[in-house]
Amino acid sequence: MSKRHSQKYKIDRRMGENIWGRAKSPVNNRAYGPGQHGQRRAGKLSDFGLQLRAKQKLKGYYGNITEKQFKRVYTEAMRRKGNTAENLIGLLESRLDAIVYRAKFVPTVFAARQFVNHGHVKVNGQRVNIASYHCKPGDVVEVREKSRNMALVLEALGSPERDVPEYIELDPKAMKATYARVPEFNEVPYPVKMEPNLVVEFYSS
Template identity: 50%
Template sequence: MTNIINRKYRISRRLGINLWGRAKDPVNKRKYPPGQHGTLGFKKLSDFGKQFAAHKKFKFYYAISSKQLRSIFMDAYTKKGYTADNFIGFLESRLSSILYHSGLVPTIYSAKQLVSHKHVTVNDKIVNISSYRAKPGDVVKIRERASKIPIVEEAIQRQERKLPDYLEVSHEERSIKYLRVPKYSEVLYPSDMEVNLVVEFYSR
């Protein structure tokens, strides 16, 4: 887990933003890329470079692979409606995303870990797949045997992120009700995620 955390912070510095909005992210003090030549600063990006960087923000923010991200985009593209909102809606409907944005866990990585270890239920049924797509009205809950583990209790005490309107959370019950599929404008990202550039990236 330590190696994952170290790589995560390296990602923030490489992108030049506090991707997850955490107070202890080193990018807050070192606003330049990692490595011996990092102090030279960031190179000016081409239009494609900006699109690729925007795609990487989403890939790392949700801790998914490029293949998964592309698959989600294609689902959003073929669905009726505004592609950007469909894309974000699918990403936010993932079980790991709901758990992370609830504030019951500190990071997207810890959310995925809880799910994979069978510590999470959806409508009282155990689900151990992070990519599980929840539906409005679903109730996500951390099982009793995991409700007192340190990362959960610490996340609840710190409350580093503001709770979005599309989630209803009970800290006492360790439960989350998924009220509705959000639009891009409703998601409380700590930095500009530039979803329009991701649409351009995949629409080339």
């Protein structure tokens, strides 16, 4: 099993939830933690434990984001006017790899990061290979012409597993997606319950 897949499934097992709603998640068959003690009854988490878990789950959902990168996103969310939790989700969903994933150009958030890093994506006609690139409303994200026949892309676009959210305007034939607007938290199609308010509490405590 590749490092990417093992890491993805490890997060699912550790959280005891199918974070991405994937049909192949091991949690579908084994809804308990990994390791020889995984089936032991879990103790009640403290407030700090709940906050840490919420942070790990949200950070893990967006793929290989490091703690340093995630903290930087939180700091920017706190700096902006308005609700910090809402700002945090808006900033995470504005990442280029997140938009590539939401547009169904690739099957997973892990694949989205790799897809962008390998130069398969353009933003407003310019090639961008930085997964954390911050997109603005109105930006057009597209798969490069040379990459449009990749099996990965064709399979992802044809998959019924996920729907494209309303804040992404997709033209599947042209393989173009317009980031229409920054979404509110309740618009983001998380398969499991996310608690960005607890993430804010974690960093502000």
